[in-house]
Amino acid sequence: MHIPFNKPFIPWYSFRYLIGGALSGTIAGNGQYTKKCHAFFEKRFGFAKVLMTTSCSDALEMAAVLCRIEPGDEVIMPSFTFMSTANAFLLRGAKIVFADTLPDVPNIDPVEIERLITPKTKAIVVVHYSGLACDMDRIMDIAKRQGLLVVEDAAHAIDSYHNGKPLGSIGHLGTFSFHETKNIISGEGGLLIVNEKQFEKRAEIIWEKGTNRAAFYRGEIDKYGWVDIGSSYLPSDAVASFLYTQIIRFDKIQNRRKKVWWNYYELFQPLEQENLLKRPVVPDYATVNGNIFYIIVKSGETRDNLIEFLKKCGISALFHYLPLHSSPYFTDKHDGRVLPNTDRFSDCIVRLPFYNSLKKKQAKYIVSRIEEFFQALR
Ligand SMILES: *Cc1c(COP(=O)(O)O)cnc(C)c1O
Numbered sequence: 001m002h003i004p005f006n007k008p009f010i011p012w013y014s015f016r017y018l019i020g021g022a023l024s025g026t027i028a029g030n031g032q033y034t035k036k037c038h039a040f041f042e043k044r045f046g047f048a049k050v051l052m053t054t055s056c057s058d059a060l061e062m063a064a065v066l067c068r069i070e071p072g073d074e075v076i077m078p079s080f081t082f083m084s085t086a087n088a089f090l091l092r093g094a095k096i097v098f099a100d101t102l103p104d105v106p107n108i109d110p111v112e113i114e115r116l117i118t119p120k121t122k123a124i125v126v127v128h129y130s131g132l133a134c135d136m137d138r139i140m141d142i143a144k145r146q147g148l149l150v151v152e153d154a155a156h157a158i159d160s161y162h163n164g165k166p167l168g169s170i171g172h173l174g175t176f177s178f179h180e181t182k183n184i185i186s187g188e189g190g191l192l193i194v195n196e197k198q199f200e201k202r203a204e205i206i207w208e209k210g211t212n213r214a215a216f217y218r219g220e221i222d223k224y225g226w227v228d229i230g231s232s233y234l235p236s237d238a239v240a241s242f243l244y245t246q247i248i249r250f251d252k253i254q255n256r257r258k259k260v261w262w263n264y265y266e267l268f269q270p271l272e273q274e275n276l277l278k279r280p281v282v283p284d285y286a287t288v289n290g291n292i293f294y295i296i297v298k299s300g301e302t303r304d305n306l307i308e309f310l311k312k313c314g315i316s317a318l319f320h321y322l323p324l325h326s327s328p329y330f331t332d333k334h335d336g337r338v339l340p341n342t343d344r345f346s347d348c349i350v351r352l353p354f355y356n357s358l359k360k361k362q363a364k365y366i367v368s369r370i371e372e373f374f375q376a377l378r
Contacts, residue, residue, distance in 0.1 A: 003362055005316035007355040008180040009246070009253065017241035030214065031237030033244045040247050041191060045166040049194040051207050052243075054235045056155045056177030056190035060088035060125075062233055063151045063173040063192065065206050066199050067123050069094045076116050077125035077153075078108040079325040080342045085125055085153045086324055095120070098325040100339040104281045106130075106349070109341070110138040117142075123149040126171065131183075131291035132282060133162035136170045151175070154193075158183050159254050160289035168193045178243055183257060183291055184250065186243040189235055206230040256356045257290025263360060264293045264352065267367040271295075276374045292354050294320070295370075300347035306373055307350060313369045318351045 021027055034052050041050045053059040069075065071093030077085055079098035086096050099112040106129045113124055124143055126134040134152075143150045150171035154160075157167040158176050168174030173196070176182075178189030194203045204214040210230030215221050246253065268279050278296040282288060297303050303319060310317045323342045325334040352366060 001362070001365060002314040003316065003353045003358075003366065004355075005318055005351070005353050006181050007357060008185055009356045010185075011245075014242055014245045017244050018238050021237055021241040027236050027238045027241075029232075029234035029236060030208075030217070031240070033237050033240035034234070036244055037240050037247060040244075040250075041193075044250070045169060047166075047169055047193050047195070048197070049200050049203070051192045051194070051203055051233070052235055052240055053175075053190040053192055053207070053233045054239075055084075055179065055188050056153070056175050057084035057088065058231075058233045059175035059177075059190040059192040060084055060151070060153060061091060061231075062203065062206050063175060064088045064092045064094070065229065066173060066194075066203060067149045067151065069122060072120060073122040074118060074120040075123045075125060076113050076121060078127050078129075078342070079323045079339050080106050080129065080321055080345055081127040081153065081324065082155070082321065083324060083327070083329075084155075085127060086330075089123075089125070094122075096324075096330075096333075097121075098323075098334065098337075098339065098342075101129075101341045101345060102135075103341050105132060105283060106341075106345040107132065107134040108139075110135050110142060113139065114142055117146055117148070121146070121148060123151060125151045125153055127153045127155070128157035128160065128167050130280065130294060131156045131158075131160040131167075131289035132280065133157070133160060133167055133286040135283070135285070136162045136165075137285070140170060149173075152193075155179075155182065155190075156291040157289060159250075160291075161287045163285045169195055172196050173199065178246075183289065184243065184246040184253060186235070186239045186246070189239050189243060192233075202228065207233045253356060254290060257354075258288060259290075260354060260356070260358050260363070261288050261290040261293050263363050264367070267363060268295060271367075271371065271374065274374075277370075290354075292351050294349045294351045296345070296348045297350060298348065302377075303348055303350055306370065309373045310366070310369060315366055315369060316353060319346070320349050320351050321346060 069092035152171040152174040155177035174193035176191040216224035
């Protein structure tokens, strides 16, 4: 049996709207499918304003521009994340200050955030790892008291909630990813969520290369021109048409993925009881959105051996993440603080195969191989 880590859901009909869109004569950005996708996200999650982007990395770059990050501004974010979270702000000249995670959940620790704030701090970026919400009440409270902006990197977190509020809608700005490893996909793709009226107009301008073309097309102004900085952050309507085929099956996809997650969760109960590994902790304010499933083993050595063992059984498992504060690019820029929880999660997390079509039988096979691995250790 060979079980890959990911199997993107790309049914044949993914191309149906793409063909229809192309035959309609235009597939540039901000076309009919882009608008359909925008309408879906605004209606489904109650987002005030969204803009599809070519990637979540680009949506994060837009967020950094919107926050008016300038050289020397400090931005606090977790080290336990994807480099795009940091790149977006580094590109604006920010100084990145990496915070440690909570001890039991690989999400940023609010106490750490508070400790790291200086007069130069401008923004906090949170990452809802594996779709499990950060402690947003405490984080928004800190931001409010200190007058800071909050950006939610919700790349993993579509259709997940914090005390009933959709992730992406709580900070000033939020971002989703539609990369093929995420819940709904367009190959590459992303979304910027604008939760503050003050950012709405400028977001559209940055999105369209610094022009007010979007307002022009709506007939709000009679000519358009270059009014601000920006880039080409909007995707082709072909990308949007592909995403649209996923969107109209959104509940189906999500039900399936949540089932896969909870099935793993149950299957690992005995191994957790035997104290051989830990399952993800779901805080009482958080929900599960079926993004990825991971287990936490006791050491980096066990992690390496387990991944190697599973590989021999035809199962692709992966670790996550190499901490950004000790990565080759950043080591000499980091202030030397030790981030013990981040390092421990980085050493001990094992991500298991996760995709819509993963069968119960396959999950059972994976868990029984892991049982076998631990039995051999005894
Ligand atoms: C996937 C991911 C991104 C980047 O998404 P892209 O759409 O590939 O640019 C950013 N942040 C996190 C936490 C991610 O997992």
